Amino acid sequence: MAVNEPLPGTSDLWEPEVLDWINLEKQARNIFSRYGYTELRTPIFERTDVFVRNLGNETDVVQKEMYTFQDRGGRSLTLRPEGTAGVMRAIANKGLEQGEEARVFYFGPMFRGERPAAGRRRQFHQVGVEAVGSDSPWMDAECIAMLVHFLAELGIHGSRVLLNTRGLPEDRQAISQALLDYFQPHSNALCEDCQRRLSTNVWRMLDCKNPACHEIALGAPQILSLMGEASRTFFAEVCAGLTELGVEYELAPRMVRGLDYYVHTVFEITHPGLGAQDALAGGGRYRISLPGDKRTFEGIGFAAGMERLLLARESLGLQSPPSNRTDTYIVSLGAPAIPVGLRLAGELRQAGLGGRVKADFSNRSLKAQMRSANREGASRVLILGEAELSQSSVICRNMTTSEQVTLPVGELKNWFLQA
RNA sequence: GUGGCUGUAGCUCAGUUGGUUAGAGCGUCUGGUUGUGGCCCAGAAGGUCGCCGGUUCGAGCCCGGUCAGUCACCCCA
Incomplete structure (x- = not known):
């Protein structure tokens, strides 16, 4: 840990x-x-x-x-x-x-x-x-x-x-001296830090947060006027x-x-x-x-x-909201579909389609993969199963409207380009 | 570097005067019959109770130390 x-x-x-x-x-x-x-x-x-x-x-x-x-x-x-x-x-x-x-x-x-x-x-x-x-x-x-x-x-x-x-810098000497002349008589009432500052850094005493020092500092000479x-x-x-x-x-x-x-x-x-x-x-x-x-x-x-x-x-309430991790989620059903999903994901990215594309290689049930897609906020899901593999098609599901169509792989581009 | 507060599952927290196998909600996973998310239901996984030592027949609960977090001081962004 x-x-x-x-x-x-x-x-x-x-x-x-x-x-x-x-x-x-x-x-x-x-x-x-x-x-x-x-x-x-x-x-x-x-x-x-x-x-x-x-x-x-x-x-x-x-x-x-x-x-x-x-x-x-x-x-x-x-x-x-x-x-x-x-x-x-x-x-x-x-x-x-x-x-x-x-x-x-x-x-x-x-x-x-x-x-x-x-x-x-x-x-x-x-x-x-x-x-x-x-x-x-x-x-x-x-x-x-x-x-x-x-x-x-x-x-x-x-x-x-x-x-x-x-x-x-040429004004410093005179101002330091004036501050020293002012603070020196109060030295007993000052905090430990300020007692040290008397010899190391008199200026710093002006904005000491210690209440007693602050009180005294209020009466100090104005450096601007010096x-x-x-x-x-x-x-x-x-x-x-x-x-x-x-x-x-x-x-x-x-x-x-x-x-x-x-x-x-x-x-x-x-x-x-x-x-x-x-x-x-x-x-x-x-x-x-x-x-x-x-x-x-x-x-x-x-x-x-x-x-x-x-x-x-x-x-002020201005932080960024959490964003979705995925735009397009590719579901592959069964071992033979997984490499097809892998290739499809690659082709989409090369073509600049589908935004953030993620393929699921887990070989889990359709339901499990759909749950993952939903959790990641995917707006589109592509499903590759046995039937789709045999006919070179893919199920295209719009997660927002829950509408889906089965399309030949070659027509995917049009599906992505329409709203 | 100094001081206050805090430290129980991934997250937010319960845990009664110390007493049998440590709980909840959320989240996660699986399932609710052939290949479909969000809602609902069921089940499951997940914790050396920060760590070490002490007191005690027995400590998540008490004591000490340590580590970490947090807030404040010094100072600064």
Whole structure:
């Protein structure tokens, strides 16, 4: 039993759920390509430093969530915990001309060694986009609007767009200091995590969920007001762009996203149908430098959790109904009929007739085979028995109307073509 | 990694104060006279009660451990 179960946090995916996944991928390609994005597929494992370097060594993802192993040559490799790093590596490898933009989307499995919960898996799937090479705030607005468009196309209503800015790196020092000056006096009242954050990551204290910390964080200085002119102008233009595109959003001045590489815009989309992990998607503007490359790449991107998108759809009653497995079912009565049914099935498929064709090789009674045909939802049944074999004919039964006729094999095509 | 809840047939679940061969519904299979599905009827198959150990004359029921699921925390998609 247990040996056949998938590992914790992983799962087998059967129809009809698979149909929802196919549809999700189709919609992603459909929408993102309208914005000029092209699909990129990168390996699901990379050299470990690709991730450590990009995500930041102090992040939780790097510290305790990566699936890292050594290959035979002793190199440290890691199953990708997110998509951006690999995409950036691929772009750097291909090369980006000065002034050239890369706009790509991707989807696929990601791996994080976390404890599974609602909407959280160890192997999960993300659909994401990256627009690299533009430093324009209008690009941020368009990117967020594209995500909102995508959600609408999936029928996901009721989500919220939360928006904030982290400003430019040169503003960070002053802001961190101001936050530190504010939180330090309260240190005794803070939770364990936040006491540690005082020295590691003061920003993160702003969105601590601990009630006591949250209370204190409410009185913290507004980071936006501490930023320089350039940062504030950038943010204002992102907001203006969203308004221009008719995207509704909420300012979330205390939202701080986990990864170190963000500059300026950060955003998150939440949905009430998800449970405790209510983030449907998240992203922001980033600057990334790669090992062996002197350049810094700036871009804007997001990743959406595919499981969560599906959960949100489910909470709105939008999952695919179970589908029939068979359109045409071929019943063979008696051992001599079985190879004839086999051949007939092959001919139908080659001719593109009868949709999903399944032949029954079980040599069971007619009744038993008819029951199977019915259970599988077949709309047409072809019956081959002794009498039919001797005269090269076949009984053609319409399962919806229960009408049937005996036809020479040569006339089957016409029968299939009529409704 | 930490905590709460759960773990009985393919599925959904019953199993009384621990006491003889562990039950139901659905599903599956077979049959209801010569070769015809869905409805109905009859019969059958299917379970080491997650696993290991303990308490007991005796445990699906009690205790401990373990594994798995689930939800929550940390964090994130």
